[in-house]
Amino acid sequence: MSLKPITLWGHDSGPNAWKVAMILEELNVPYTHKMIDFPDMKKQPYESINPNGRVPAIEDPNTGITLWETGAIIEYLVETYDKQHTISFAIGTKEYFEAKQWMYYEVSGQGPYFGQAVWFTVYHPEKLPGVIDRYVNEIGRVSGVLDRFLKDKEFLVGGKFSYADAAFVTWYAVVPLFGDKIHLEKDFPVLNAWLERTKARPAIAKILQDREAAMKAK
Known part of the structure; x- marks a missing residue:
């Protein structure tokens, strides 16, 4: 049956809707990516789709389900459309719960x-060095957790690429904004190598290219 x-x-x-697009591409599920500007997210008709007024959200005509929140959407997609567990794991297994663990992280x-x-x-009208340092330091902390865990591992769960790996990719595109404060290749080489492996996948690379094109066209 065609979808x-x-x-x-x-x-x-x-970054968040592009994560969902990566999963759809990996699963070869057809989709239409509709772009919406920030002001329009906070009013009708979009608020009837997502009362939180943010993206992503999906409308699935195959099941009649409308859903928002990135993690919930990704879990829905793999449980609905990845019956062969190409980027997920059999329900109830150790790996099934470990993938959820990394998604929630x-x-x-x-x-x-x-x-x-x-x-x-970038956006706050007043520059607050202490606040900036606080959050940039957290980028380092989160990256350190991943760098240590991935030592001697190719991917996060079960020795294979999964949706858990894809979920982390798009936020790392912001790292150049912080200049000399974050050096992935030097300070987190294991993490950096994992990101490069993940980004080399055809579906992931396509979405990264699509995102770059969309940003340039804005």
């Missing part, structure tokens, strides 16, 4: 700290 395209709502520069430990570091470095 109808899923509608993915995103923004050209925001990403949405609670990476995204908020990286996002606040970007906000206070």
Whole structure:
């Protein structure tokens, strides 16, 4: 049975919808990526899709499900469309729960700290060195956890690429914003090598190229 395209709502520069796009590409699930500007996220008709007024959100005509929150969307996609467990793991196994563990670490430990570091470095009208240092230091802490864990490992869970690895990629694109404060290749070489392996996958590379093109076209 052929699938109808899923509608993915995103923004050209925001990292989270691009994570979802990576999963859709990896699973070869058809989708339409609709871009929405920040002001339009906070009003109808988009608020009827996501009452939180942020992206991503998906509308799946194959199941009738509308969903928001990145981690929830990714879990939904792999449990609905990855029956062969190409980028996920059989329900109830050790690896199944470990992948969830890393996903939750990403949405609670990476995204908020990286996002606040970007906000206070680039967008906040008043420069607050102590606050900037606080969040940039957290980028280093989160990266250190990954660097240590990945020693002698190719990927995070089960010795294979999974959605857990993909979830971390897009936020690392912000690291150049912090200049000399963060050096991935020098300070976190294991992490850096893992990111390069992950970004070399055709589906991941395609989405990174799509994101760059969308940002340039803005």
